[in-house]
Every structure is written in structure tokens, then in C-alpha cells.
Amino acid sequence: MQDVNWTALIIFVALFGFITWLGFAAAQWRKGDLDLLHEWGLGGRRFGTIITWFLVGGDLYTAYTFIAVPALAFGAGAIAFFAVPYTIMIYPILFLVFPRLWNVCHKHNYITPADFVRGRFGNRWLALAVTITGIVATMPYIALQLVGIQVVIAGLGISGTGYAADLPLIIAFVILAAFTYSSGLRAPASIAIVKDILIYVTAFAAVIVVPIELGGFGKIFAAVPPAKLLLAVPGANTTGSYSVYATLALGSALALFLYPHSITGILSASSGHAIRRNAAMLPGYSFMLGLLALVGFFAIAAGVGGLPEYAASFKQFGNNFAVPALFLHSFPSWFVGIAFAAIGIGALVPAAIMSIAAANLYTRNIHREFINKNPTDREEAQMAKWVSLIVKLGALIFILFVPTQFAIYLQLLGGILIIQTLPSVMLGVYTRWFNDWALLIGWATGTLAGSWMFVAANLTPNYPLAFAGYTFPGYTALYTVILNLVVAIVLTPLFKAMAGEPVDATVASDYLA
Amino acid sequence: MSERNISRPSGKRARWSWWYLLFVIQFIAVLWPPFYNSVEPSWAGIPFYYWYQMLWVIIGAVLTAVVYFATEA
Numbered sequence: 001m002q003d004v005n006w007t008a009l010i011i012f013v014a015l016f017g018f019i020t021w022l023g024f025a026a027a028q029w030r031k032g033d034l035d036l037l038h039e040w041g042l043g044g045r046r047f048g049t050i051i052t053w054f055l056v057g058g059d060l061y062t063a064y065t066f067i068a069v070p071a072l073a074f075g076a077g078a079i080a081f082f083a084v085p086y087t088i089m090i091y092p093i094l095f096l097v098f099p100r101l102w103n104v105c106h107k108h109n110y111i112t113p114a115d116f117v118r119g120r121f122g123n124r125w126l127a128l129a130v131t132i133t134g135i136v137a138t139m140p141y142i143a144l145q146l147v148g149i150q151v152v153i154a155g156l157g158i159s160g161t162g163y164a165a166d167l168p169l170i171i172a173f174v175i176l177a178a179f180t181y182s183s184g185l186r187a188p189a190s191i192a193i194v195k196d197i198l199i200y201v202t203a204f205a206a207v208i209v210v211p212i213e214l215g216g217f218g219k220i221f222a223a224v225p226p227a228k229l230l231l232a233v234p235g236a237n238t239t240g241s242y243s244v245y246a247t248l249a250l251g252s253a254l255a256l257f258l259y260p261h262s263i264t265g266i267l268s269a270s271s272g273h274a275i276r277r278n279a280a281m282l283p284g285y286s287f288m289l290g291l292l293a294l295v296g297f298f299a300i301a302a303g304v305g306g307l308p309e310y311a312a313s314f315k316q317f318g319n320n321f322a323v324p325a326l327f328l329h330s331f332p333s334w335f336v337g338i339a340f341a342a343i344g345i346g347a348l349v350p351a352a353i354m355s356i357a358a359a360n361l362y363t364r365n366i367h368r369e370f371i372n373k374n375p376t377d378r379e380e381a382q383m384a385k386w387v388s389l390i391v392k393l394g395a396l397i398f399i400l401f402v403p404t405q406f407a408i409y410l411q412l413l414g415g416i417l418i419i420q421t422l423p424s425v426m427l428g429v430y431t432r433w434f435n436d437w438a439l440l441i442g443w444a445t446g447t448l449a450g451s452w453m454f455v456a457a458n459l460t461p462n463y464p465l466a467f468a469g470y471t472f473p474g475y476t477a478l479y480t481v482i483l484n485l486v487v488a489i490v491l492t493p494l495f496k497a498m499a500g501e502p503v504d505a506t507v508a509s510d511y512l513a
Numbered sequence: 514m515s516e517r518n519i520s521r522p523s524g525k526r527a528r529w530s531w532w533y534l535l536f537v538i539q540f541i542a543v544l545w546p547p548f549y550n551s552v553e554p555s556w557a558g559i560p561f562y563y564w565y566q567m568l569w570v571i572i573g574a575v576l577t578a579v580v581y582f583a584t585e586a
Binding site: 085219231249250280287 | 577
């Protein structure tokens with residue numbers, strides 16, 4: 001323990017202590033009966049524009065984002081910047097689609113996207129497909145947030161072998177589990193405010209202080225190897241890195257709001273207006289994400305990859321250690337404590353929301369649908385609380401015992417899976433034209449094709465689609481959702497000819513404010 | 514007024530607004546990498562590839578705000 005950075009650790013623990021208190025105190029905030037699922041699981045739908053901004057932002061910009069995006073820039077260069085066009089494109093999608101989803105979910109007391117699909121299309125198997133996809137895509141994502149905590153704990157100098165090294169992570173987990181159980185969504189909502197303030201402070205300090213230390217942007221970009229500075233120009237007969245970049249951005253943008261935790265954040269807003277206003281304000285986070293990608297370059301310019309004091313941690317965490325190393329190298333210890341607390345807390349917020357979202361899905365769309373059809377409100381909320389705990393425990397066990405790389409692969413696959421719910425959820429709020437069985441077959445096609453392509457591409461999410469002598473390498477998620485849609489469009493008229501009157505619990509006006 | 518929502522012909526129609534087409538601009542601006550994959554013209558030492566995309570974050574936010582105010586009738 002002699003390498004421990006005590007100043008940083010004390011500040012880190014103090015901030016963690018504060019948000020732990022806050023997580024429990026949040027149960028009293030905008031008080032509601034936490035034995036009701038929508039109070040526990042959606043914060044009672046009381047979060048206005050500002051709180052929604054913090055919550056959705058806290059949701060979208062996870063600890064993993066803050067570690068992994070700069071890590072990608074540090075390791076692979078320009079391609080990491082796909083995060084910027086990706087976030088540019090998500091806001092129109094948010095603006096156009098999600099107020100409608102909010103309105104219909106509010107009207108019918110739908111808590112999850114599967115609730116909506118069940119009501120809209122009247123098909124419990126399609127809803128089950130959406131549910132399972134949601135849960136499977138969320139689990140590795142929770143695990144990766146814990147990796148974010150592991151990285152900063154290592155950065156604080158807490159090392160050691162066996163269980164001593166795992167203890168801080170377990171403590172963080174226990175804190176997270178406890179306040180989520182007691183306060184539900186109000187906990188991460190309140191903490192998100194603190195977290196986002198810390199993250200903004202850290203990000204701006206990083207973008208101002210570090211470039212000054214390094215001698216200006218010109219010097220920083222000069223330190224980046226030319227091959228990594230820009231996208232590699234594609235060779236003959238291939239669209240190369242250009243199509244990878246564009247499809248990664250577009251596919252990620254489409255997939256983002258289909259994740260259960262994104263939808264939970266959105267549905268907890270107090271109105272469709274709050275969502276639309278957020279679509280205009282959330283880009284503040286995008287700008288910060290762009291700055292973060294550049295932080296990866298700062299790390300290259302500062303040469304932290306070659307410094308002996310970080311060698312062991314780089315060995316353990318790979319490029320994910322770039323951001324902690326840079327902060328340790330560039331900031332005084334007290335600020336390192338703040339920065340690492342920002343990242344650590346930044347893991348707890350999305351982990352909490354993700355586990356709540358997964359719990360809501362199980363409780364409503366598996367347990368209530370197939371097992372106990374008439375739970376009392378209290379039983380429902382209680383079940384969700386337990387499931388949320390189990391989900392987090394599963395993620396913890398996974399991170400402790402399974403190599404991190406595996407969690408990363410699963411999360412990449414998760415993106416390919418979750419996008420397959422696009423036709424039912426995102427198009428479903430606009431039209432009932434699709435036939436429910438056609439959608440289910442489309443979903444299955446996309447899921448199978450996506451999984452196959454993921455494996456065929458050596459567990460990477462980009463597939464070299466080859467056609468008439470040309471190659472179009474691109475994001476598997478985007479290619480397979482197109483396939484999914486084509487299948488659904490082709491099969492719909494066929495099935496409609498055989499089916500009866502379409503079932504729909506909703507009416508057109510439900511989608512409007 | 515075009516019919517956008519075809520579940521049942523009762524109740525309010527979904528409101529389409531031509532303002533929504535403004536969103537297409539930001540999609541086009543960032544989905545064509547060959548256009549911005551260069552170092553020059555750089556600004557404050559930052560290559561074009563980077564400051565162009567960051568600029569579109571700001572422009573995109575402004576466009577979204579415009580659409581919001583124009584359509585919140």
C-alpha cells in the first residue's frame with residue numbers, strides 16, 4: 001500500500017461519502033410511495049427539464065465512455081472521434097421519436113419499451129424478444145462501469161493481489177446496491193447532478209490546463225503519429241475507414257436510445273416538452289465528449305504510455321489507463337482526487353439506472369407477463385428491487401472472475417442486438433402498419449445475422465460487406481437493422497393477408513401531447 | 514395535411530412540420546468523411562477534421578433549438 005496517493009484518496013473517499021448520503025436522502029426528494037413500481041423505477045415521472053438533463057446526460061455519458069473513448073483515441077487515433085458525429089445525430093432522433101413514446105407510455109402507464117410493444121402490437125412474444133434483448137444488452141454494460149471504477153482505484157495507488165485489491169470495488173458495489181434498493185431512480189438522478197458538475201469541472205480543467213502544460217494544440221497534434229491523425233484513406237475497391245466511421249456513428253446513434261436505461265431516463269421526465277428541450281440542451285455533453293476524445297491525444301503528447309510509473313497499470317488495463325495516467329501526470333493530487341471521484345461516481349450513476357431498467361423489464365415483461373399475472377403494487381416494486389440487486393451482483397461477479405476483454409466483446413455485441421428493436425419501438429410510435437409476426441421474424445433475422453457477423457469478424461463489430469468486387473466495411477449493427485427492416489417490410493403484407501384485424505391498445509392521439 | 518398516423522382515423526393527426534427537414538442538414542454534414550478528412554485548413558493548431566466536427570455539435574444544437582421554438586405551437 002506504499003504507493004497510495006493519500007491526498008487524492010481522501011478527497012475521493014470524501015466525495016464518495018457525500019454521494020452515498022445523497023443516494024439515501026434522495027428517497028425523500030419529490031416524495032412518492034416507493035412501493036409503487038413507477039415511483040421506484042421511474043422516479044414518479046416528476047423530473048423536469050433540468051433534472052432530466054442531468055439524468056439523461058448522466059445516463060448517456062458513462063464512466064466507461066470517459067475511459068474508453070480517450071483510450072480509443074490514444075490507441076487508434078482519429079477513428080475514436082466517431083463519438084462526435086454520433087452524438088450530433090442522436091438529438092434529432094431524440095426530438096422526433098421520444099416525446100411520442102413518452103406520451104403513449106404516460107397515458108397507458110407503460111414503464112418499459114416492451115410494455116409499449118405489447119400494447120401497440122398485442123403480441124407477447126414480440127414483447128418478450130424486446131425484453132430479452134434489452135436485458136442481454138444491458139448486463140455487460142453494467143459490468144464495464146465497474147471496470148471504470150477499477151481503473152481509477154488502481155490510479156489511486158491501491159493495488160495488491162487477491163481480495164485486497166477487489167475490496168474497494170466491492171465496497172463501491174455495496175453502496176450502489178444499497179441506495180438503489182432504497183431510493184430507486186431518485187438516487188442516480190440526484191447523484192447525476194453532482195457527478196455531472198464534477199465531470200464538467202474535470203473536463204474543462206483537462207482541456208485548458210493540459211494543453212497549456214504541453215505547449216498548445218499545435219504541439220499536441222504534432223505528437224500524434226500521422227497515421228493516427230486522420231482517417232486512413234481507403235484503398236482501391238473499398239470504402240475502408242470512411243464507411244466504418246460513418247456507419248459506426250449512425251448505427252450507434254440509432255441504437256443509443258433503444259437501450260433500456262436510455263428509455264428509463266427519458267420516461268422519467270415530466271413531459272414530452274422536457275424531452276424536446278433536452279434535445280436542444282444535451283449537445284453540451286457532446287461537446288464535452290469531443291473534448292474527451294482529444295484528451296486521448298493529450299495522453300499521447302504527454303508520453304504517459306512510456307513512463308515507468310504507469311507501466312504496471314497499462315499492462316493490466318491496456319489503453320484504458322490513458323486517462324488516469326494523464327491526470328496523475330498533469331494535475332496536483334487534490335485535483336486527481338476530484339477527477340477520479342468524477343469518473344468513479346460516473347460509473348455508479350449509469351450502473352444504477354441500467355440495473356433499474358433491467359429490473360423494470362424483468363418485473364413487468366417476464367414476471368408479470370408469464371409468471372404472476374396480478375401482482376399488487378407492492379409485490380411489483382419489491383420484485384424489481386430484488387432483481388436490480390441480483391443484476392448488479394451478477395455484473396460484479398462477472399468483472400471479478402471473467403477477463404475484462406470478454407465484457408468488452410459482449411458490450412459490442414449488445415449494440416448489435418439492441419438495434420434490432422428499432423422497428424418495433426422507434427417505428428412503432430409512428431405507425432401500426434407492420435405486422436407483429438413480421439417484426440418478430442425481422443428481429444430474429446437481424447439478431448442471428450448480427451451475431452454471426454460479429455463472430456465472423458473475430459469478435460469485432462465491423463464487418464467487411466463484400467459485393468460485386470467492392471468491399472464496404474461497416475458497423476454490423478447498421479447493416480443488420482436494415483436487413484431486419486427489409487424482412488419485416490416484405491413479410492408484413494403477406495402476413496396481413498392471413499391475419500385478422502390488427503390489435504392495438506393505443507390510439508393516434510395517445511402519441512401527441 | 515398529409516396523413517402520417519394510420520392506426521385509426523380518429524383524434525388528432527400527427528403534426529408534420531417542414532422545420533424537421535433542418536435536421537437533415539446535420540446528418541449530411543457529418544456522414545461524408547471524405548469531405549472533412551484533412552488537416553488543412555487548421556485553426557489554432559487544430560486540424561480541420563477535428564474542429565469541423567466540433568463546430569457541428571454547436572450548429573446541431575442551434576438547429577435543434579430553432580426547430581424546437583418553431584414547432585412548439
